[in-house]
Amino acid sequence: MSPEITIGELADRSGVPHSALRFYESQGLIHSRRTAGNQRRYVRATLRRVAFIRAAHHLGIPLSQVGEVLALLPSDGAPTREFWERASHCWRAHLDSRIDRLERIRDRFTRCAGCGCLSFDGCALLD
Amino acid sequence: MSPEITIGELADRSGVPHSALRFYESQGLIHSRRTAGNQRRYVRATLRRVAFIRAAHHLGIPLSQVGEVLALLPSDGAPTREFWERASHCWRAHLDSRIDRLERIRDRFTRCAGCGCLSFDGCALLD
DNA sequence: CTGGGACCTCAACCGGGCTTGAGGTCAAGC
DNA sequence: GCTTGACCTCAAGCCCGGTTGAGGTCCCAG
Numbered sequence: 001m002s003p004e005i006t007i008g009e010l011a012d013r014s015g016v017p018h019s020a021l022r023f024y025e026s027q028g029l030i031h032s033r034r035t036a037g038n039q040r041r042y043v044r045a046t047l048r049r050v051a052f053i054r055a056a057h058h059l060g061i062p063l064s065q066v067g068e069v070l071a072l073l074p075s076d077g078a079p080t081r082e083f084w085e086r087a088s089h090c091w092r093a094h095l096d097s098r099i100d101r102l103e104r105i106r107d108r109f110t111r112c113a114g115c116g117c118l119s120f121d122g123c124a125l126l127d
Numbered sequence: 128m129s130p131e132i133t134i135g136e137l138a139d140r141s142g143v144p145h146s147a148l149r150f151y152e153s154q155g156l157i158h159s160r161r162t163a164g165n166q167r168r169y170v171r172a173t174l175r176r177v178a179f180i181r182a183a184h185h186l187g188i189p190l191s192q193v194g195e196v197l198a199l200l201p202s203d204g205a206p207t208r209e210f211w212e213r214a215s216h217c218w219r220a221h222l223d224s225r226i227d228r229l230e231r232i233r234d235r236f237t238r239c240a241g242c243g244c245l246s247f248d249g250c251a252l253l254d
Numbered sequence: 255c256t257g258g259g260a261c262c263t264c265a266a267c268c269g270g271g272c273t274t275g276a277g278g279t280c281a282a283g284c
Numbered sequence: 285g286c287t288t289g290a291c292c293t294c295a296a297g298c299c300c301g302g303t304t305g306a307g308g309t310c311c312c313a314g
Contacts, residue, residue, distance in 0.1 A: 105186060
């Protein structure tokens, strides 16, 4: 079991297609060494980075923000526990605010739909 | 006060830019008559249609779906009260399900962040 | 009748998060 | 040595909801 993995292995083990991995790399979220033949080789910690990226993505965090926080790690480093805790705290807040926003919209909508108005002067939905 | 309005008036009164109004028209969400000089003239009911579109948009409903429901009205018709009630019922459900989904993600995330795992076998976030 | 603001069309571009394809190279097994 | 599959780059395309710009026309007030 080599200490480095190819892009195919990374794709298989993370469930993320090659194309997306190359894209992440182009965005600076992950990094690779190149072999003499110009092929990518990843350290195994990259698996964790990819997991971190997918988890964030799943929460609706834009890649650019994920990049910002991953930039705080060494380029070949996996997220540590402390790192994960800080990020998750921040994302939890992000999720909460998205939920709040939707709930506020829903409540306003409920009042508005009740009145059936849909007019320009008076319908709270059309702010 | 003319029974018809220009695109500039529609833009001013609805708060939606010309470009977006032309785009809505290209998508079949609103309709216009053309003058001899090829300029658009809208019936006033179009203001309501635009309000309807913006309200839906605000709720996160894709334009294509808004188009589907607006297609049930005559091309120059404003949404009626009954129409609005049916649509709002449907959108309310849409909003509820989005909120549910986010809450489920949040709960799962909260459990996962608590364990700090971020591993591939066992982390619920990486399904 | 003229000036200028409102209007027209069509095409290109934006961001986000990739995918797809063309055309070429690398590496491992037989 | 040859085949085959995994890999490479770069460019273009997709979806969504528009915006921006170029180049041209309409129409109304003075």
